Amino acid sequence: MDKFGFAISQQRQIDFEANRRDIAEYISEKEPSFRVCIECGCCAATCTTGNFTPFSLRELLILLKRGENDKVRDNINKCMLCGKCTLVCPRGVNTRNVISLAREAFQDRIKNAV
Amino acid sequence: MKIEGKRAIWSEYQKEIADDKYYYVRSCIRQNFFPGSEVAFLKIMREELKKDVHEHPCHTTCSGIGYHGDVVPVETAMTVVARQFALMTEAGYTNYVPSCITSFGLYTEVLETWHHFPDVEQKVRQQLKKATGREFEVPKNLAHASDIIFKFRKEIAAKAKYKLINKNTGEPLKVVDHIGCHYAKMFPSKGVGGAEYPYVLAGMVEEWGGEVIDYPERRHCCGFGFRQYLVQANRGFSVACSKEKFESMQPFKPDMIITNCPGCPMFLDRWQYVINEMEGKRYGKDGEGIPVFTYEEVAGLILGYDPWDLGLQMHQTDCEPVLEKMGIDYNPDMKYEINGTITKVNSRVSLSI
Numbered sequence: 001m002d003k004f005g006f007a008i009s010q011q012r013q014i015d016f017e018a019n020r021r022d023i024a025e026y027i028s029e030k031e032p033s034f035r036v037c038i039e040c041g042c043c044a045a046t047c048t049t050g051n052f053t054p055f056s057l058r059e060l061l062i063l064l065k066r067g068e069n070d071k072v073r074d075n076i077n078k079c080m081l082c083g084k085c086t087l088v089c090p091r092g093v094n095t096r097n098v099i100s101l102a103r104e105a106f107q108d109r110i111k112n113a114v
Numbered sequence: 115m116k117i118e119g120k121r122a123i124w125s126e127y128q129k130e131i132a133d134d135k136y137y138y139v140r141s142c143i144r145q146n147f148f149p150g151s152e153v154a155f156l157k158i159m160r161e162e163l164k165k166d167v168h169e170h171p172c173h174t175t176c177s178g179i180g181y182h183g184d185v186v187p188v189e190t191a192m193t194v195v196a197r198q199f200a201l202m203t204e205a206g207y208t209n210y211v212p213s214c215i216t217s218f219g220l221y222t223e224v225l226e227t228w229h230h231f232p233d234v235e236q237k238v239r240q241q242l243k244k245a246t247g248r249e250f251e252v253p254k255n256l257a258h259a260s261d262i263i264f265k266f267r268k269e270i271a272a273k274a275k276y277k278l279i280n281k282n283t284g285e286p287l288k289v290v291d292h293i294g295c296h297y298a299k300m301f302p303s304k305g306v307g308g309a310e311y312p313y314v315l316a317g318m319v320e321e322w323g324g325e326v327i328d329y330p331e332r333r334h335c336c337g338f339g340f341r342q343y344l345v346q347a348n349r350g351f352s353v354a355c356s357k358e359k360f361e362s363m364q365p366f367k368p369d370m371i372i373t374n375c376p377g378c379p380m381f382l383d384r385w386q387y388v389i390n391e392m393e394g395k396r397y398g399k400d401g402e403g404i405p406v407f408t409y410e411e412v413a414g415l416i417l418g419y420d421p422w423d424l425g426l427q428m429h430q431t432d433c434e435p436v437l438e439k440m441g442i443d444y445n446p447d448m449k450y451e452i453n454g455t456i457t458k459v460n461s462r463v464s465l466s467i
Contacts, residue, residue, distance in 0.1 A: 003391060004349070005346050005349075006346060008350055008353045008357060008389065008393070009353075009354040010354070011354070011358070
């Protein structure tokens with residue numbers, strides 16, 4: 001960067017073939033309401049953590065569906081599980097349970113798979 | 115790569131290329147990047163193929179670089195183009211041959227615009243007359259310089275001293291062809307082979323003994339993209355485009371890259387150095403880079419021209435691995451030896467170019 005005044009931009013292409021959707025499938029199986037999420041962002045708008053940090057539940061849910069698990073794994077524990085997101089969800093997604101299941105999946109079931 | 119299928123597609127996209135009496139216009143950036151290429155083109159056309167090629171000393175930039183860099187309005191670009199056509203008309207030529215792909219794209223775009231909107235052409239004619247007093251005829255034939263070399267690829271092959279064959283193994287060299295985006299992506303019918311499968315460079319490579327390799331990002335932009343490079347803060351996108359191409363072609367182990375655009379060889383060549391400096395990665399065999407050539411340089415090499423007279427010492431990625439593979443007789447010590455060249459001139463030994 002210092003030498004040339006710019007850095008090589010990172011790839012923004014989403015490679016669905018390379019991404020692993022194990023976590024998303026595990027969550028959908030245990031919490032079917034995850035499937036009806038329309039990524040409206042009401043959860044992120046009401047999120048206390050999101051108001052004070054760059055944490056965005058909407059972003060994490062999108063990344064989970066795409067199978068881009070690295071950022072989700074690094075950020076999912078910032079959630080305080082207060083459940084306000086569940087109260088405001090217009091689609092009735094049990095977001096609190098989605099987060100719990102994601103944590104469970106990352107920690108136990110598919111720990112070495114992602 | 116299913117050659118039969120590609121040939122079927124290529125056959126649908128053929129264009130008329132003039133036989134002789136060319137009005138040649140140079141690129142404004144190419145002479146800085148790879149200065150030997152245009153000289154090599156003129157030598158091949160005039161001395162090897164015995165064609166009439168005219169250059170006008172009053173020719174200027176076509177303004178395409180400013181047009182695509184968003185600093186020159188289209189009407190201004192059209193008037194500059196009209197002036198170039200006026201110079202051609204005054205010189206008595208009708209076959210226009212630009213050296214630059216972006217110029218070719220701009221000329222094609224301007225001619226198409228005038229074809230569909232004759233009132234715009236009349237307006238530009240008036241502007242040119244008012245500004246310079248000149249009048250012009252639209253070229254009867256517009257072909258890029260690589261189209262001309264493509265047309266005469268068999269004649270060049272017949273005079274070839276070397277082939278694109280590895281002299282040690284007897285195998286054809288694996289060549290990546292990279293076509294400038296402005297060649298046929300804007301107007302597919304104006305390029306040999308169309309936009310998806312341009313045949314202009316592939317045809318040369320096949321005729322001269324090499325093997326074209328097909329890889330996933332074959333049609334990806336080299337990364338020049340004008341604003342991507344011209345604005346320093348955006349250069350990360352430019353180098354990322356080249357990097358994507360290199361990573362895509364690397365598994366096919368290419369020996370060399372051949373290009374027909376001013377920007378493409380520049381960036382495919384220079385970005386290899388930058389990626390190596392930034393990330394320590396090189397994409398050729400045994401930690402080397404992949405040498406990048408213009409089509410004139412390749413034509414010059416197979417005709418037996420001295421690599422240093424072709425300007426290969428100006429390349430950032432060393433070209434010697436390809437010279438060794440082809441078995442070209444050259445003197446490595448003369449690579450940067452300006453005094454040697456001067457001695458050659460003074461001793462009245464004619465330069466290859």
